[in-house]
Amino acid sequence: MTSRALHLRADIAATVPKTAMILAAGLGKRMRPLTATRPKPLVEVAGKPLLDHVLDRLGAAGVERVVVNVHYLPDALEAHLRSRTDFAVTISDERDLLLETGGGLVKAAPLIDCDPFIAVNSDNYWVDGPADALKLLASQWDATRMDALLLVIPHAFAGNHQGLGDFHMTPDGQLRRRGKARIAPFVFTGIQIMAKRLLEDAPEGPFSTNLLWDRAIATGRLYGAVHQGLWFDVGTPPAIRATEDALAHG
Secondary structure (H helix, E strand, O other), X not given: OOHHHHHHHHHOOOOOOOEEEEEOOOOOHHHOOHHHOOOHHHOEEOOEEHHHHHHHHHHHHOOOEEEEEEOOOHHHHHHHHHOOOOOEEEEEEOOOOOOHHHHHHHHHHHHOOOOOEEEEEOOEEEEOOOOOXXXXXXXXXXXXXXXXXXXXXXXXXXXXXXXXXXXXXXOOOEEEEOOOOOOOOEEEEEEEEEOXXXXXXXXXXXXXXXXXXXXXXXXXXXXXXXXXXXXEEOOOHHHHHHHHHHHHOO
8 A cells, every 4th residue: 555545545434443542641841831830731722722622633533432641730631521521531540650651551551442542642733634634544544564553744744843753654654763864754743543452561650652663663563644634733832823823824
C-alpha cells in the first residue's frame, strides 16, 4: 500500500474503537502562567477548554468511553469531566507519581476495555479535513502489521510547531525516526491507535511513549497515516493566539 493509498482510503467505513485514553496528567510548565491555577487541559482555546475540543472530536467519531489520567490539579479535571455526561469516564489516578506518557498508558491499561484503543494527548487542537481524523486512523488499522498507528501531519502544515519533525515515512506507511537528517517531513499529532500488546513487558515507573515506539520500529510495526485537515501544537500562551488567529482566517 502506498502513502497515496493511505489518503485515498480515508472514506472507507471503519469501526472506531469505543474507548480512548486521554493523556491529561502533565504539569503544563510551558503554558505558565495560565497553568498556575488550572491544569493545561482546561486552558481555553477558541472559546472552550482544550479537553472539551478533544472530547468533542472523540464523540463525533463514535467513542463512548474515556480513560483520563490525572496528576496536576486533579480535582479540577475530575470536576470538569463529571460535566461530560455524554461519556463514561474512568480516572487513572497518578496523584502519587507522575508517570509520563508511556508509564501513564501502562498504568491505565487495565482500565481500557478494548484492543486496539485510541490514545490522545490533551493539548492538541485539530480540525478534520475531507475525512474524520479518527475514522481515517481506524480505516488504516491492520493488526497483522501494526502495533501502533500514528496520525502525522506534514511538517510544513504543523501549526505552531517549532521542532525539526519526528518521522520519515516509507511508501507503505512505516515510520522511522528523523535520525541524522536536518529535518523530518512528518510531525506526530498526539493522536494514535495502539494495540495493548505494545504495553506488555514495559518498564515500571515513569517513561516516555518513545520507548514503546522504538520497540515497534525495531520490529517494523510502527505506521503512520497522514492527517488531511488542520492541526496546531497548543503548548504555550502565544500559541493560543496564533491558533485562534489561524482559525479566524480560515
